[in-house]
Amino acid sequence: MLDDIDNQNIELQLLLQAIYLKYGYDFRNYAKASVRRRVEHFMKKENLNSFAETQHKILYEVNFFDRLLLDLSVNVTEMFRDPNFYRSFRQNVVPFLKKQPFLKIWHAGCASGEEVYSMAILLKEEGLYNKSQIYATDMNQVILNQAKEGIYLINRLKLYTENYQKAGGKESFSDYYIAHYDHVVMNKSLKENILFSDHNLATDGVFGEMHVIFCRNVLIYFNRDLQNRALGLFNDSLINHGILCLGSKESIRFSEHSNIFVDVDKDEKIYAKEISL
Amino acid sequence: MQRKSPYKAIVIGSSAGGINALTKVLSVLPADFPLPIVIVQHLHPESGHHLPHILGTKSALKIKQADEKELIKKGWVYLAPPNYHLLIEEDFTFSLSLESPVNYSRPSIDVLFESAVYAYRQHLIGIILTGANHDGSLGLKKIKETGGFTIVQDPKTAEADAMPKAAIEATTIDKILPLQDIGLYLLQLVNRKYN
Numbered sequence A: 001m002l003d004d005i006d007n008q009n010i011e012l013q014l015l016l017q018a019i020y021l022k023y024g025y026d027f028r029n030y031a032k033a034s035v036r037r038r039v040e041h042f043m044k045k046e047n048l049n050s051f052a053e054t055q056h057k058i059l060y061e062v063n064f065f066d067r068l069l070l071d072l073s074v075n076v077t078e079m080f081r082d083p084n085f086y087r088s089f090r091q092n093v094v095p096f097l098k099k100q101p102f103l104k105i106w107h108a109g110c111a112s113g114e115e116v117y118s119m120a121i122l123l124k125e126e127g128l129y130n131k132s133q134i135y136a137t138d139m140n141q142v143i144l145n146q147a148k149e150g151i152y153l154i155n156r157l158k159l160y161t162e163n164y165q166k167a168g169g170k171e172s173f174s175d176y177y178i179a180h181y182d183h184v185v186m187n188k189s190l191k192e193n194i195l196f197s198d199h200n201l202a203t204d205g206v207f208g209e210m211h212v213i214f215c216r217n218v219l220i221y222f223n224r225d226l227q228n229r230a231l232g233l234f235n236d237s238l239i240n241h242g243i244l245c246l247g248s249k250e251s252i253r254f255s256e257h258s259n260i261f262v263d264v265d266k267d268e269k270i271y272a273k274e275i276s277l
Numbered sequence B: 001m002q003r004k005s006p007y008k009a010i011v012i013g014s015s016a017g018g019i020n021a022l023t024k025v026l027s028v029l030p031a032d033f034p035l036p037i038v039i040v041q042h043l044h045p046e047s048g049h050h051l052p053h054i055l056g057t058k059s060a061l062k063i064k065q066a067d068e069k070e071l072i073k074k075g076w077v078y079l080a081p082p083n084y085h086l087l088i089e090e091d092f093t094f095s096l097s098l099e100s101p102v103n104y105s106r107p108s109i110d111v112l113f114e115s116a117v118y119a120y121r122q123h124l125i126g127i128i129l130t131g132a133n134h135d136g137s138l139g140l141k142k143i144k145e146t147g148g149f150t151i152v153q154d155p156k157t158a159e160a161d162a163m164p165k166a167a168i169e170a171t172t173i174d175k176i177l178p179l180q181d182i183g184l185y186l187l188q189l190v191n192r193k194y195n
Helices: A002-023 A032-045 A051-060 A062-072 A083-092 A094-098 A114-125 A141-149 A154-166 A224-237 B018-027 B051-056 B109-123 B137-145 B162-170 B179-191
Strands: A103-108 A132-138 A151-153 A177-180 A183-186 A194-198 A210-215 A238-246 A261-265 A270-273 B009-014 B037-041 B062-065 B076-079 B085-088 B094-097 B124-128 B149-153 B175-177
Touching: A002 A032, A002 A051, A002 A062, A002 B109, A032 A051, A032 A062, A032 B085, A032 B094, A032 B109, A051 A062, A062 A141, A083 A094, A083 A114, A083 A154, A083 A261, A083 A270, A103 A114, A103 A224, A114 A132, A114 A154, A132 A141, A141 A194, A151 A154, A154 A177, A154 A183, A210 A224, A224 A238, B009 B018, B009 B109, B009 B137, B018 B037, B018 B051, B018 B179, B037 B085, B037 B109, B051 B062, B051 B076, B085 B109, B109 B124, B109 B137, B124 B137, B124 B162, B124 B179, B137 B149, B137 B162, B149 B162, B149 B179, B175 B179
Parallel strands: A103 A132, A103 A210, A132 A194, A210 A238, B009 B037, B009 B124, B037 B076, B062 B076, B124 B149, B149 B175
Antiparallel strands: A151 A183, A177 A183, A238 A270, A261 A270, B085 B094
């Protein structure tokens, strides 16, 4: 059994290496325990017995890899997730944004887009939407297409409406979507200033001159090295005084970029880039 | 030659009735208890933030919610944050994950236990306490198969007996103990000299 663990570790490492060499997706610096779980979960679904067997299919069947890719990224999200975060954003960040002539906003790792639309709604209600250009990126094209469509299951709407209200929403949440049978479609007007595109925090570069970057519940899946890489990208992509928003269990305080950021709201993980000249 | 205990960490899973059970186990252990303890207690997603405080008032050990990338140290008890899976990495740091619930639970005991096996291998003690579901059985089985030590609360002493019963069915248990004996037994287990 102990030998098994060592062998499995080698096979997992080889599998991630094979994915990188063949498809360019780099999971080698993801937090290993959770990546192993997700691969094992996928293997169970597909009736595969080993990482080695999985690797063989990955190399020879492109469709098979697409399925694994969907399972490798965690796409769990919701509208106005952590309502207190949005409340704090309204209070502590919106006044700064109102002073800017235009806004560039980056949602890194937007998954199926729920939080992008949440922020679009907030910007509309604060009179900021029309001067905003929003970039919503994810490494996974399939999930990015879902984000672009903005179609969500209606059974989630009760939670979303509650979140919206707790988040300090000013209108009625039902104004922002149209219901069709078992799903809802987000209003077209929310999408006008959103550009959805492909970007991988593990392998791609800087996204220039942003006023705000959201990257919530993405860094928890990275190891320390990859976290530092991503935070370095965010640092290089933000204007001075620009705002960085992380997930509620994520912190910049243990990274090598810690001293460049000051707390705007420590509990809600909202930071501002402050370079003293 | 005599050696110290081969164990380097303890993982505990508890569910319904778990707060009382955990209090009983932890209250017996002294501040210089030599192993870190990592706990998944099932809770409602929006509650549980006070759990470290609740358990801390009855224990000499330092108790906190596990932080992402935090290094695990002896003398500490770590609790999974509500609504996140807690995993242990091979470098003895924590990872968190928002993946779907496992056994209808997030945090899931199986997720913690299985990751702990990869990090601590045979140097791990796994404990299943009271609970009304089956979470933790597979994880405890993995601990046993890898050479770790398995303890289950005697179902007769559990507020909810489904979880300890499921664990006992799933694998060989080294010690089935009434709740009040578990803390003392742990003390013996880690202080005993091994030949």
